[in-house]
Structure formats: C-alpha cells, structure tokens
Amino acid sequence: MEIIIQPTAEAATAIAARLMGKLIREKPAAVLGLATGSTPESLYGHLVGQKLDWSRITTFNLDEYVGISPQHPQSYHSFMWEKLFRHVNIAIKNVNIPDGLANNIPASCETYEKKIAAAGGIDIQLLGIGTNGHIGFNEQTSSLASRTRIKTLTPQTRKDNARFFGSEEAVPHHVITMGIGTILEARQCLLLAFGKKKARAIAEAVEGPISSMSPASALQQHPRVTLCIDEEAASELKLSEYYRWVYDNKPGWQKV
Numbered sequence: 231m232e233i234i235i236q237p238t239a240e241a242a243t244a245i246a247a248r249l250m251g252k253l254i255r256e257k258p259a260a261v262l263g264l265a266t267g268s269t270p271e272s273l274y275g276h277l278v279g280q281k282l283d284w285s286r287i288t289t290f291n292l293d294e295y296v297g298i299s300p301q302h303p304q305s306y307h308s309f310m311w312e313k314l315f316r317h318v319n320i321a322i323k324n325v326n327i328p329d330g331l332a333n334n335i336p337a338s339c340e341t342y343e344k345k346i347a348a349a350g351g352i353d354i355q356l357l358g359i360g361t362n363g364h365i366g367f368n369e370q371t372s373s374l375a376s377r378t379r380i381k382t383l384t385p386q387t388r389k390d391n392a393r394f395f396g397s398e399e400a401v402p403h404h405v406i407t408m409g410i411g412t413i414l415e416a417r418q419c420l421l422l423a424f425g426k427k428k429a430r431a432i433a434e435a436v437e438g439p440i441s442s443m444s445p446a447s448a449l450q451q452h453p454r455v456t457l458c459i460d461e462e463a464a465s466e467l468k469l470s471e472y473y474r475w476v477y478d479n480k481p482g483w484q485k486v
C-alpha cells in the first residue's frame with residue numbers, strides 16, 4: 231500500500247484528483263469505480279474543474295440504498311448526478327449505479343457484475359471508509375471474497391449516515407454493494423479518509439491483520455492501493471513517519 235499523509239483533507243484530495251485526472255487523460259475510455267459519502271465530494275469538484283473529456287468514460291458506483299428511488303435526495307444516484315455527472319460530458323448509458331428498486335435483487339446484482347466484466351474491468355476504484363472499516367457497504371464480517379449483493383447495515387453505519395437522512399429511523403436497513411472480491415479485482419484502488427473518526431479504521435486496515443472485522447484490511451492483498459489521508463486519519467498509524475519519508479523521497483518518475 232502507498233500511504234500518502236497530507237496536512238489537510240484538501241491537500242490529500244488534490245493529490246487524489248491529480249491521480250484520477252491523469253488516468254482519464256491517459257486512458258480516455260477508462261472504467262472508473264466511484265464512491266459516495268462526504269469524503270469524495272471535494273474530489274468530484276476538483277475533477278469537474280479539470281475540464282476532462284468524459285465522453286468515453288464508463289463508471290460503476292459501489293453501492294446504493296435498497297427501497298429508495300433514484301430521485302430520492304439521499305439516493306446515491308442523486309448524489310452522483312448532483313456532485314459529478316451533471317457537470318461533465320459523460321454519456322448516460324455509460325453510468326452504472328446499483329438499482330435499489332430492482333424487483334429481483336440477486337439477478338440485478340449478477341447483471342451488475344457481468345456489466346463490469348463486459349466493460350473490461352475497473353481501472354481505478356475510488357473508496358471511502360466507514361468508521362467501522364467498511365468499504366462500499368461491506369460491513370464487518372462480510373466475506374472477503376464477496377460479490378455484488380444485498381447487505382444489511384449495522385446500527386453503527388445507520389447512526390453514521392443519519393446526518394444525511396435527518397434521523398436514524400429514516401436510514402434504510404438494506405443496501406446493494408459491490409463485494410470485497412469485486413473491489414479487489416479493480417486494477418488500482420484509491421482510498422480517501424479524513425478526520426479523527428476514521429483514525430482507528432485506517433490503522434486497522436493498514437497495519438492490522440487481514441480480517442473481516444476490518445473489511446478494508448482486505449486491500450492489503452491488492453497489489454496497487456493508494457491511500458490519500460489527512461493527519462487526523464493517520465493519527466493512529468504506528469509507521470506514519472516511515473510513510474511520510476517514502477512519499478517525500480519518491481523517485482521523480484513515480485511522482486504524479
């Protein structure tokens with residue numbers, strides 16, 4: 231894993247935006263795995279500002295709530311259109327987000343997996359992390375080999391996401407999420423995490439044992455993972471000085 235620690239969330243976001251922007255410029259028909267939540271919001275703003283050509287880009291989002299319509303203000307469909315898609319020249323047919331209203335959820339999940347494969351796989355998967363270490367909505371004890379499927383949110387995640395819905399009761403219990411196995415097949419993963427409340431989850435993911443109690447720890451088995459995190463999210467890492475030195479002394483050809 232490459233751990234990039236920056237003084238602020240804004241500085242970490244700027245690096246992530248450069249990395250994604252570079253990929254889009256170098257591979258105009260890239261397949262992007264996208265994430266929602268408060269963490270990547272500013273990254274999408276940066277990407278919009280870069281005036282990139284999205285006409286041949288394909289996207290797959292990590293997850294969606296079950297039982298709410300795409301028009302619901304808190305659906306991940308709404309989030310993505312609001313924060314990114316309506317500001318760029320992406321083709322609607324190239325946007326893929328799990329269908330929270332599907333009649334046959336297992337069949338729709340299978341179709342989603344097939345679409346990812348048919349697109350040639352995901353070039354870069356953007357990720358946030360839950361306070362309990364979840365990626366996508368793969369809650370603790372999710373199979374590390376899991377595929378796109380329905381999941382039940384933990385009370386902790388429903389509490390964490392209540393801020394978007396106004397109350398905890400309003401947060402759906404069920405979601406559709408790409409599996410950890412699905413995420414690990416992306417050719418590159420880019421995880422962002424900011425703030426003290428993510429510090430424990432980051433330390434467990436990076437330096438803890440690989441365990442389904444820390445779903446993000448599965449990323450230790452991926453050959454190409456970059457973390458862009460702020461000081462606070464890095465505050466429980468034991469080897470943070472080492473990670474800083476590595477980043478500050480990268481050979482020129484490795485720099486973005």
Ligand code: GLP
Nearest residue numbers: 266267268269358359360366367
């Ligand atoms: C949400 C999403 C995740 C996200 C995480 C953290 O519930 N399903 O993809 O990474 O929880 O959210 P935030 O960035 O708002 O802290």
